[in-house]
Amino acid sequence: MTAHSLSAVPDQEALRSLGASVCARLADNAAVHRIAAPAIALFAVGDFLADHECAQLCRMIDAAARPSGLHEMDYDSGYRTSFSADLDPQHPLTAQVSARIDALIGLPSPIGEPLQGQRYTPGQEFKPHNDWFYTSESYWPMEAARGGQRSWTAMAYLNAVEAGGATAFTLQSLEIEPTPGALLLWNNALPDGTPNEATLHAGLPVIAGSKYIVTKWYRTRAFG
Numbered sequence: 001m002t003a004h005s006l007s008a009v010p011d012q013e014a015l016r017s018l019g020a021s022v023c024a025r026l027a028d029n030a031a032v033h034r035i036a037a038p039a040i041a042l043f044a045v046g047d048f049l050a051d052h053e054c055a056q057l058c059r060m061i062d063a064a065a066r067p068s069g070l071h072e073m074d075y076d077s078g079y080r081t082s083f084s085a086d087l088d089p090q091h092p093l094t095a096q097v098s099a100r101i102d103a104l105i106g107l108p109s110p111i112g113e114p115l116q117g118q119r120y121t122p123g124q125e126f127k128p129h130n131d132w133f134y135t136s137e138s139y140w141p142m143e144a145a146r147g148g149q150r151s152w153t154a155m156a157y158l159n160a161v162e163a164g165g166a167t168a169f170t171l172q173s174l175e176i177e178p179t180p181g182a183l184l185l186w187n188n189a190l191p192d193g194t195p196n197e198a199t200l201h202a203g204l205p206v207i208a209g210s211k212y213i214v215t216k217w218y219r220t221r222a223f224g
């Protein structure tokens with residue numbers, strides 16, 4: 001591959017390297033299971049969070065919830081109708097959970113974004129999207145300057161949803177039912193460091209009950 005084609009994909013070398021190092025680390029951890037998905041490096045850890053941690057995080061999300069924002073579309077577009085909560089990174093619980101994810105994934109804390117909570121009630125969803133940024137969009141220069149492309153996603157389910165609310169990897173024919181305390185991890189890039197289109201995923205509509213999750217996205221460089 002030429003230098004020119006490498007520079008055409010922002011953060012490609014970092015994405016390649018973070019993809020490989022985290023995959024190797026997770027493969028070495030007996031608590032981590034690889035989920036069979038044809039074209040994604042996708043992993044899960046059961047019981048990553050204790051019941052009392054899940055319950056407290058749900059309360060913190062309720063206290064901080066606001067309509068979810070999106071780069072491309074505003075809240076009214078119906079694309080992402082959940083509520084989001086920026087959790088206080090200084091709070092002892094969020095600090096501890098965040099550090100535990102860093103230790104599992106083996107990435108330095110500065111490249112992680114602060115933990116973000118999401119809450120969905122019946123009818124709310126997040127339609128199919130990629131977590132990685134489209135570098136041709138107007139938001140990209142801002143994201144490039146504050147940490148660059150997203151490499152890994154870590155997402156934990158905080159409660160059992162009565163009906164609906166699975167996470168669907170729509171191009172992989174894979175649906176993951178929310179399991180309280182379980183953590184999902186996936187690489188948003190391909191082994192060569194280009195963004196992986198196959199990571200397209202959705203939070204399917206909640207049908208009954210509510211759904212709470214926390215997510216931590218890792219960039220390629222220090223966030224902020």
Ligand SMILES: O=C(O)CCC(=O)C(=O)O
Nearest residue numbers: 126131166167202203215
């Ligand atoms: O709610 C889900 O299952 C997925 C959430 C998600 O994809 C996101 O917040 O980026």
Ligand SMILES: [Fe+2]
Nearest residue numbers: 129130131201
């Ligand atoms: Fe997502």
